Amino acid sequence: KQEVTQIPAALSVPEGENLVLNCSFTDSAIYNLQWFRQDPGKGLTSLLLIQSSQREQTSGRLNASLDKSSGRSTLYIAASQPGDSATYLCAVGVGGNTPLVFGKGTRLSVIA
Amino acid sequence: NAGVTQTPKFRILKIGQSMTLQCTQDMNHNYMYWYRQDPGMGLKLIYYSVGAGITDKGEVPNGYNVSRSTTEDFPLRLELAAPSQTSVYFCASSSSGTTNEQFFGPGTRLTVL
Numbered sequence: 629k630q631e632v633t634q635i636p637a638a639l640s641v642p643e644g645e646n647l648v649l650n651c652s653f654t655d656s657a658i659y660n661l662q663w664f665r666q667d668p669g670k671g672l673t674s675l676l677l678i679q680s681s682q683r684e685q686t687s688g689r690l691n692a693s694l695d696k697s698s699g700r701s702t703l704y705i706a707a708s709q710p711g712d713s714a715t716y717l718c719a720v721g722v723g724g725n726t727p728l729v730f731g732k733g734t735r736l737s738v739i740a
Numbered sequence: 741n742a743g744v745t746q747t748p749k750f751r752i753l754k755i756g757q758s759m760t761l762q763c764t765q766d767m768n769h770n771y772m773y774w775y776r777q778d779p780g781m782g783l784k785l786i787y788y789s790v791g792a793g794i795t796d797k798g799e800v801p802n803g804y805n806v807s808r809s810t811t812e813d814f815p816l817r818l819e820l821a822a823p824s825q826t827s828v829y830f831c832a833s834s835s836s837g838t839t840n841e842q843f844f845g846p847g848t849r850l851t852v853l
Contacts (some may be wrong), residue, residue, distance in 0.1 A: 731782050
């Protein structure tokens with residue numbers, strides 16, 4: 629059974645710092661990996677989607693990498709801002725159009 | 741496109757009451773999903789559907805029912821509400837293309853007292 633773990637559970641950094649959020653999964657036979665952002669009391673916003681054949685995806689200040697063989701993905705946020713404060717969720721797709729398996733998330737606070 | 745919409749946004753139920761959570765998507769996606777999120781936890785799959793008339797159970801289906809009579813709608817039914825069903829419910833959809841990118845609705849916050 630696929631399991632997804634996110635470490636740390638919470639992170640607090642000063643504004644302007646570069647940071648890395650970690651995601652690990654137990655079964656390397658994944659189809660894709662998706663990073664989401666969730667603001668308090670809100671829904672999920674898709675940030676980046678990495679297919680199993682890709683190594684990384686970039687969007688603005690965000691860069692997500694994927695290492696299937698080691699069962700890990702990282703989300704890199706450059707020059708963090710207070711507006712980046714949110715919970716970041718990692719989710720793994722085990723096949724095409726199959727339900728996602730989610731980690732518990734990392735709660736990020738960026739302090740001005 | 742409105743994307744994925746859910747109603748209601750909030751609801752308080754008494755134990756034993758029933759209700760239907762509505763989910764509609766206007767992206768012509770074949771695949772739809774219902775997840776629940778408990779405080780401090782990731783999302784867990786309740787039910788999903790690969791197309792109209794086809795549904796399947798997820799990890800935590802007990803106490804819920806679904807139907808999929810149209811491509812657009814995927815309602816979730818709670819028959820006898822229990823305190824353990826207090827949670828935030830998210831509906832999602834994805835197309836039948838190759839990316840499997842899932843798009844989520846804003847959620848329904850349900851409290852059972």
